[in-house]
Amino acid sequence: MVLKTERLRAEGAGGLSRAAELLRAGGTVAFPTETVYGLGANALDAAAVTKIFAAKQRPEWDPVIVHVEGREMLEQVAAVPLGDEGQVVAKLMEAFWPGPLTLLLPRTAAVPDAVTAGRRLVGVRSPAHPVARELIRQAGVPLAAPSANRFGGTSPTTAAHVLADMDGRIDAVLDGGATRVGVESTVLDVAARAIYRPGAVTAAMIERAIGDKVRLGPAAAVAPGAAPEALPSPGMGMRHYAPRARLVLVAGQEEMLREIAKHSAAEVGVMLPDGWDAGGAGTVFRWGTWKDAETLARLLFAGLRVLDAHGVKAIVCPLPTMDGLGEALRDRLEKAARTK
Numbered sequence: 525m526v527l528k529t530e531r532l533r534a535e536g537a538g539g540l541s542r543a544a545e546l547l548r549a550g551g552t553v554a555f556p557t558e559t560v561y562g563l564g565a566n567a568l569d570a571a572a573v574t575k576i577f578a579a580k581q582r583p584e585w586d587p588v589i590v591h592v593e594g595r596e597m598l599e600q601v602a603a604v605p606l607g608d609e610g611q612v613v614a615k616l617m618e619a620f621w622p623g624p625l626t627l628l629l630p631r632t633a634a635v636p637d638a639v640t641a642g643r644r645l646v647g648v649r650s651p652a653h654p655v656a657r658e659l660i661r662q663a664g665v666p667l668a669a670p671s672a673n674r675f676g677g678t679s680p681t682t683a684a685h686v687l688a689d690m691d692g693r694i695d696a697v698l699d700g701g702a703t704r705v706g707v708e709s710t711v712l713d714v715a716a717r718a719i720y721r722p723g724a725v726t727a728a729m730i731e732r733a734i735g736d737k738v739r740l741g742p743a744a745a746v747a748p749g750a751a752p753e754a755l756p757s758p759g760m761g762m763r764h765y766a767p768r769a770r771l772v773l774v775a776g777q778e779e780m781l782r783e784i785a786k787h788s789a790a791e792v793g794v795m796l797p798d799g800w801d802a803g804g805a806g807t808v809f810r811w812g813t814w815k816d817a818e819t820l821a822r823l824l825f826a827g828l829r830v831l832d833a834h835g836v837k838a839i840v841c842p843l844p845t846m847d848g849l850g851e852a853l854r855d856r857l858e859k860a861a862r863t864k
Contacts, residue, residue, distance in 0.1 A: 526692050527692055527693060527694060527695060528692075529687065529690065529691050529692055529693070529694055529695065529696060529697060530542070530546075530695065530696035530697075531683075531687075531696070531697060531699065532553075532696050532697065532698045532699065533698075533699050534556070534655040534698055534699060534700035534701075539698055539699075540655070540658055540659055540662055540698070541662060542696070543555065543659055543662075543663075543696055543698045544659060544662035544663040544664075546695050546696055547564060547565065547566055547572075547659075547663040547665065547667065548566070548663055548664065548665065550565070550566060550569055550571060550572040550575075551565070551572070551575075551695035551696070552564065552565050552572070552575045552576060552579055552694040552695050552696075553565075553659075553694070553695060553696045553697070553698055554672035554680075554683070554686045554690060554694055554696070554697040554698065555655060555656055555659050555669070555697075555698040555700065556653050556655050556656060556683075556698070556699075556700035556701065556703055557591070557651040557652075557653045557656045557669075557703065558623070558624060558651060558652045558653045558656075558703060558704045558705050559624050559651075559703060559705045559706070559707060559708050559709050559723070559724070560671050560672075560679040560680055560681055560703055560705075560706070560707070560708055560825065561671065561672040561679075561680040561681065561682070561683065561685065561686050561697075561703065562589075562591065562656075562667070562669030562670065562671060562672055563576055563579065563580065563669055563670060563671070563672035563686075563690070563694060564576075564591070564659075564667035564668065564669040565667065565668055565669075566663070566665045566666075566667070566668070567590045567591075567601060567635065567636075567639055567665065567666040567667055567668035568600070568601075568634055568635070568636070568665060568666065569636075569665075570636035570637075570638055572668075573588070573636055573638040573639055573668050574638055576588065576668060576669075576670065577638065579690060579693040579694050580670065580672075580673070580674060580675045580690075581674055581675050582670065582675040583675070584638065584641065585641050586641060586670075586675075587639065587640045587641040587643065587646075587647065588639055588647075588668045588669065588670045589626050589647040589648070589649060589668070589669060589670065589709070589711075590635070590639060590646055590647065590648050590649075590666050590667065590668050590669075591648075591649060591650070591651050591656065591660060591666065591667045591668075591669050592648055592649070592650055592660065592666045592667075593650060593657050593660040593661050594650075597660070597666050598648060598650075599632075600632065600634055600666060601631065601632055601634065601635050601646055601648055601666050602627075602629040602630065602631060602632060602646055602648050603629065603630040603631070603632055604629060605629070605630070605714075605715075609714065609715065612714060612734050612736070613627065613629070613714060615733050615734050616712070616714070616730070616733060616734065617650075618733075619729075619733040620725050620729075620730075620733070621649070621650040622650040622651055622652040622657065623649075623650070623651075623652045623724075623725065624649070624651075624652070624705055624708075624709040624710060624723050624724045624725055625649060625709060625710050625712065625723070625725040625730075626647045626648065626649040626709045626710065626711045626712065626721075627647070627648055627649065627712055627714050628645045628646070628647050628711065628712065628713040628714060628715075628720070629645060629646060629648060629714060630644060630645060630646075631643075631644060631645060631646035632646075639668050645713070647711055648666075649709055653700065653703075653704075655698065655700035656700075659698065671708060672686045672689070672690055672694070672697070673685070673686070673689045673690070674689050674690075676764055676765075676766055677689065677765070677766060677767075678765055678766065678767050678825050678828045678829055678832070678860070679707075679708065679765060679825045680825070681702055681703045681706055681822075681825050681826050682701070682702050682703075682826070683697050683698075683699035683700075685825070685826075685829055688829075702826075703822075704822065705723075705724050705821060705822065706821045706822035706823065706824055706825060706826070707723055707724065707821045707824065707825075707849075707852050707853070707856055708721065708723055709721075709723045709724075709725070710722055710723030710724065710725040710726070710730075710852075711723070712725075712730060712738065713741070716741075717736060717737065717738045717739065718738065718739050718740070718741040719738055719739070719740050719741060720741045721852075721855065722740065722851040722852040722855050723849075723852050724821070724849055724852065726847075726848045726849065726851065727739075727740065727851075728847075728848065740851070764856075764859040764860065765825070765856045765857075765859055765860040766859075766860040766861075766862075767828040767829070767831065767832045767839060767860065768832050769793070769831065769832055769836050769837055769838055769839045770837065770838045770839070771828075771838075771839050771841060771857070771860050771861040772838055772839065772840050772841070772861065773841055773842075773843045773857055773858070773861050774840060774841070774842050774843065775842070775843060776842060777800055777801065777842070780794065780800070780803070780840055780842055781801060781803040783840045784802070784803040784804055784805045784840055785803060785804060787837070787838055788806075789804050789805065789806035790806045790836075791806070791836055791837040791838060792804075792805050792806060792807070792836055792837070792838050792839075792840060793805060793806070793807035793808065793809065793831035793834060793836035793838070793839045793840070794807070794808050794809070794831075794839070794840045794841070795809055795811045795824075795827050795828070795831070795839065795840070795841040795842070796808045796809060796810060796811055797811050797812065797813065797814035797820075797842065798810065798811075798812060798813050798814065799814075800814070800842075805840070806836070807831055807834045807836055809823075809827035809830050809831055811823055811824075811827055814842075814844075815846060817844065817846050817848060817849035817850050817853065818849060820844060820853055821849055821852065821853055824853065824856065824857075825856075828860070841857060843857060843858075844857075
């Protein structure tokens with residue numbers, strides 16, 4: 525696969541219109557959302573969706589999320605429930621759309637099997653990023669869009685991150701600057717009241733909106749080399765979001781310093797909260813205030829990429845303990861640190 529990847533700017537009409545043209549023609553375009561950069565293709569075009577999987581080297585059993593703009597486009601891809609369940613969906617949309625919440629809903633016949641990995645539910649969200657919303661409007665089609673990186677790797681939060689992974693593998697990247705949230709959307713199975721992937725929209729926020737309890741669903745076990753049953757949600761594979769270097773998670777400052785001391789300075793990098801001692805680490809990424817979950821989330825993937833770029837063999841990272849968005853940080857880091 526060798527393509528000439530166009531670099532498009534979101535400022536002005538030219539970049540957006542060209543990106544929309546490519547998408548309507550069945551191409552692949554990386555674009556910014558408020559969470560991470562997504563790799564988009566026409567969600568109703570099976571051949572276009574297949575290009576996403578080829579570019580990312582993503583296994584066919586891993587479903588992708590569909591991004592929509594407006595109720596009419598939502599109903600193209602999802603059969604919105606009626607009655608009480610329909611009211612729950614309406615409450616969630618009113619509270620969190622546009623925004624970083626993906627709803628798992630029954631799919632329509634228009635959605636290709638490739639999008640949902642053959643399952644009956646489709647993940648749908650309405651992104652809050654103005655560039656993403658305008659791109660969907662101009663393209664006029666719902667966009668299937670997982671994160672714009674090689675499968676299992678660190679998610680991209682800038683256009684430069686996308687190009688580092690996908691240059692020559694996709695048709696274009698639409699540069700809209702750095703993303704705001706920094707971790708992928710929350711994924712909620714509406715009928716099961718289960719969060720399959722935590723994100724910026726927390727369980728407590730959802731419970732307040734719908735007046736009902738939700739639970740955190742377990743990650744799916746994927747045997748190495750095996751083709752597992754299709755996952756109910758993206759991001760549920762046991763190893764995901766991983767840097768090239770070995771990621772070592774620690775419980776606090778003292779454990780972090782002990783771990784750093786096991787490595788030579790040139791071989792170890794550290795995700796370092798403000799005010800913490802870096803010990804003998806040769807490479808440091810300044811991660812932000814330890815209790816500021818929003819900053820930690822926004823900088824997480826960027827930090828892992830910076831340390832990887834320095835060629836370290838191990839990255840030492842303290843594991844956040846706060847509730848809310850801290851759950852999403854732990855989810856990403858624990859999956860990234862797994863060896864298989």
